[in-house]
Amino acid sequence: MELEISDSDASVDTHGWTVLTATGEIDVAAAPGLREQLVELIEAGTTELVVDLEGVDFIDSTGLGVLIGAVRRARSADGDLRLVCTNSRLLKVFDVTGLDEVFTIVDSVDDAVAVAVDGI
Amino acid sequence: MELEISDSDASVDTHGWTVLTATGEIDVAAAPGLREQLVELIEAGTTELVVDLEGVDFIDSTGLGVLIGAVRRARSADGDLRLVCTNSRLLKVFDVTGLDEVFTIVDSVDDAVAVAVDGI
Amino acid sequence: MAEIHLEIPPRLDYLAVVRLVVASAAALDPPLPESRLDDLRLAVTEACSNAIKAHRPEAEDEPVVISCRLADDRFQVDIRDRGPGFDPDALSALPDVADPKRLQHESGLGISLIRVLTDDVTFAAAPDGTIVSMTLNRPSPSA
Amino acid sequence: MAEIHLEIPPRLDYLAVVRLVVASAAALDPPLPESRLDDLRLAVTEACSNAIKAHRPEAEDEPVVISCRLADDRFQVDIRDRGPGFDPDALSALPDVADPKRLQHESGLGISLIRVLTDDVTFAAAPDGTIVSMTLNRPSPSA
Ligand SMILES: Nc1ncnc2c1ncn2[C@@H]1O[C@H](COP(=O)(O)OP(=O)(O)O)[C@@H](O)[C@H]1O
Ligand SMILES: Nc1ncnc2c1ncn2[C@@H]1O[C@H](COP(=O)(O)OP(=O)(O)O)[C@@H](O)[C@H]1O
Numbered sequence: 001m002e003l004e005i006s007d008s009d010a011s012v013d014t015h016g017w018t019v020l021t022a023t024g025e026i027d028v029a030a031a032p033g034l035r036e037q038l039v040e041l042i043e044a045g046t047t048e049l050v051v052d053l054e055g056v057d058f059i060d061s062t063g064l065g066v067l068i069g070a071v072r073r074a075r076s077a078d079g080d081l082r083l084v085c086t087n088s089r090l091l092k093v094f095d096v097t098g099l100d101e102v103f104t105i106v107d108s109v110d111d112a113v114a115v116a117v118d119g120i
Numbered sequence: 121m122e123l124e125i126s127d128s129d130a131s132v133d134t135h136g137w138t139v140l141t142a143t144g145e146i147d148v149a150a151a152p153g154l155r156e157q158l159v160e161l162i163e164a165g166t167t168e169l170v171v172d173l174e175g176v177d178f179i180d181s182t183g184l185g186v187l188i189g190a191v192r193r194a195r196s197a198d199g200d201l202r203l204v205c206t207n208s209r210l211l212k213v214f215d216v217t218g219l220d221e222v223f224t225i226v227d228s229v230d231d232a233v234a235v236a237v238d239g240i
Numbered sequence: 241m242a243e244i245h246l247e248i249p250p251r252l253d254y255l256a257v258v259r260l261v262v263a264s265a266a267a268l269d270p271p272l273p274e275s276r277l278d279d280l281r282l283a284v285t286e287a288c289s290n291a292i293k294a295h296r297p298e299a300e301d302e303p304v305v306i307s308c309r310l311a312d313d314r315f316q317v318d319i320r321d322r323g324p325g326f327d328p329d330a331l332s333a334l335p336d337v338a339d340p341k342r343l344q345h346e347s348g349l350g351i352s353l354i355r356v357l358t359d360d361v362t363f364a365a366a367p368d369g370t371i372v373s374m375t376l377n378r379p380s381p382s383a
Numbered sequence: 384m385a386e387i388h389l390e391i392p393p394r395l396d397y398l399a400v401v402r403l404v405v406a407s408a409a410a411l412d413p414p415l416p417e418s419r420l421d422d423l424r425l426a427v428t429e430a431c432s433n434a435i436k437a438h439r440p441e442a443e444d445e446p447v448v449i450s451c452r453l454a455d456d457r458f459q460v461d462i463r464d465r466g467p468g469f470d471p472d473a474l475s476a477l478p479d480v481a482d483p484k485r486l487q488h489e490s491g492l493g494i495s496l497i498r499v500l501t502d503d504v505t506f507a508a509a510p511d512g513t514i515v516s517m518t519l520n521r522p523s524p525s526a
Contacts, residue, residue: 028289029252058259060285061353065346072343089278096356097349098337148432149395178402180428181496185489192486209421216499217492218480244400245446247388257387257407264400303388 001030001056003037017048017113023055026063034063038070038081047079050112059090064099071103080104082112121150121176123157137168137233143175146183154183158190158201167199170232179210184219191223200224202232242310247303250295250321258288258306265308266315266376276376279357280315286350287319287372294323294370314359315376322369385453390446393438393464401431401449408451409458409519419519422500423458429493430462430515437466437513457502457520465512 006019018041026034041049051067053059067083074081082104085091094100106112126139138161146154161169171187173179187203194201202224205211214220226232244265248254259281266272266280284306291304299322309316334348335341354361360375387408391397402424409415409423427449434447442465452459477491478484497504503518 025256027255027285029255058281058285060282060289061347061349062289064349068343069346075343089275092275092278093282093353097353101337102342145399147398147428149398178424178428180425180432181490181492182432184492188486189489195486209418212418212421213425213496217496221480222485242392242394243390243446244392244397245388245390246404247386249385249387251385253411254387257404257411260403260407261389261400264403268396268400303386 001026001033003034005037005041014050014109015113017050018046019050019052019109019112021052021055025058026056026066027058027060028062031060031062031066035066035069038066039073042070042073042077042079045077047074047077048117049074049079049081050109051081051083052109053083053085053090054087056085056090057087059093061097064093064097067103068099078117080117082106084109084112121146121153123154125157125161134170134229135233137170138166139170139172139229139232141172141175145178146176146186147178147180148182151180151182151186155186155189158186159193162190162193162197162199165197167194167197168237169194169199169201170229171201171203172229173203173205173210174207176205176210177207179213181217184213184217187223188219198237200237202226204229204232244308244310246306246308248306250292250300250302250304252289252292255285255288255292259285262306262308262317265310268310270312270378272315272376272378280317280374280376283354283357283361283374284317284319286354287374290350291319291321291323291370291372294326295321296323299368311378313378313380315378316373318371318373320366320369320371325365325370326363328363387451387453389449389451391449393435393443393445393447395432395435398428398431398435402428405449405451405460408453411453413455413521415458415519415521423460423517423519426497426500426504426517427460427462429497430517433493434462434464434466434513434515437469438464439466442511455521456523457518459516459518461514461516463509463512463514468508468513469506471506 001022001024004021006014022034071081085105086107094103094105121142121144124141126134142154191201205225206227214223214225246261248258262284263277263281266277272280295304302322305320307318328351331351334345354374358374359377362373364371389404391401405427406420406424409420415423438447445465448463450461471494474494477488497517501517502520505516507514
C-alpha cells in the first residue's frame, strides 16, 4: 500500500479538507501504516479528512477496522472522515459488513468536500 | 496467451506481411496454441510472417522452440518470420540463448516489413 | 481431484503470497467467476491472518498449511494453524451499525466475513490447532 | 530462515501458479531485484516443466514439490519430482547458433537456461526422482 497526502497548494480545491490517497492493498500487513498516518493527522488537528480509495483493490477486516477507528476519532473532534470509492469489489465489502451505513461513501473527492460537516 | 492475426484491411500497411500479435505468457502450457496457429498459416502459404511480441511478458524454452520451428518452416518456404520485441526481459532470453543471432528481431512492425526477404 | 498445498511461516507478510496462490488455483479451469475470486481472496486472508495470529510462538518453526482441493463442482481451501483453538459460535456479536457504539469496535469482523463470503465453512479442532475449511461452489457447466 | 513449500499436481497448467508463488516469495524483504525475479521465474518454469514431464504416470497422485528457502544472503528453491532421473552432464550440446542445423532443434534449452540464470544449481538423484536446487544470491545490504 502507498499513501499520499494532498498538499494545500494542490490544483484541486478541497475546501480545506485533507485528502489521503491510498493505493494498493490495505491488508493486515499494511494497515498499521495507514492507522499511524490517520492518527497522526487527527491528533495534529486535521479532522476533516477524505480517504480516496479509488486506487485500492483490496481491503481486509483490519483495514476496515483502521477506517472505523479514524472515523470515530475524527467525529469526536467535530470533524469527519469520508471515503471516496466506486470500486464494486470494495463496495461489496462495505455492504456485507454493513459499514456502508457507518461510513460516508461518495463517488469523488469533489462530492466528499461539497457538504460541510454539519450539513450531513 | 492471446493471439490475434492482422487483417488485410487493417489501417497499417504491412506490405503483404501477416502480423501475428501475441499477448500474455508464452509458456509450455500456451506454446501448443501458438505452434498450431503458426503451422496452419505457413501451410496455407502465408510465409512472410511477423510475430509481434510487444505484449508478451514471459517466454520459456518451449515458446522459443515454437518460434525456432516456425522460422525454419517459413524460411524453407522462401519466406521469413521476424520478431518485434523491445522488452528487455525477453531480449535477455534471446541473448542468453544466442537466439538473437538466429531470429530477426526488430523494434516495430514497420521495421519488420520494411526489408524484402531477399534484402536481408 | 487436484490438490495444492502451501506451507508458509506464521508471519503476516506472507498473506499476499497466500492470496495469489489460492486465487490463481481457483482461476484454473473451470475457473471461479471473478467476483467469487474476490470473495475467496478476502475469506482466505481473514482465515489465514487469524491462523497466523493464533499460531503458538513456540511453534514458530512449524508452518501454517493452506490446502486447496479443486473439484469440478467446488473449490475448497483448508487453513491449519497450531494455535489454542476457539469456539466460533461463542463470539460476541458486534453492535448494530445504527448504534453509535459500533464505532468502538475496530476488530471482530473476520469470522462473519468468512461466513458471508463462502458457501460453506467449518471450524474443526485439531489436536494441536484449528482447521478452517472453506468451500466455494463452482458454477455448473450447464449454466 | 523462512521456508515456503508448495505441492502441485504434476500438470503443466499449474506452472503459472508456481511462478507466482516463487516470485512473490523472492520479492519479500529483502527482495531480489526485478531482473533477478525474471531470471528466477524462467529458471523455475524450466525446472518445474521438466519435473512435471519426468513425473511417472503411476505417480500422478503424488505432487511435484517446490520448496523455497529465504535466507538473508540468498534465495534457494528446490524442485522435486518422481521421475526416472537423468544425468545433466550427459546432455548433448545444441549446434552453434551460426550453424543452419540449429533450426532443427526445437527443444533442449531448459537446463542450459537454468545454468545461466541462476547463481548455482545442483541436480541430485533422490531414491524415487530428482531434486533440482537453484540458488540466486541476494544483493548484500551494504550494496
Ligand atoms: N484460527 C483461530 N485460532 C484461535 N482463535 C481464533 C482463530 N480464528 C479466530 N479466532 C478467535 O476469534 C476471534 C474473532 O475473530 P475475527 O472474527 O476474525 O475477528 P478479529 O480477528 O478481528 O478479532 C479472534 O479474536 C480470536 O480470538
Ligand atoms: N527432472 C528431470 N527428470 C528426468 N529427466 C530430466 C529432468 N530434467 C531434464 N531431464 C532430461 O534432460 C533433457 C534436457 O532437458 P532440457 O534442457 O530442459 O530440454 P527439454 O526439456 O526441452 O528437452 C530432457 O529432455 C529430459 O530428458
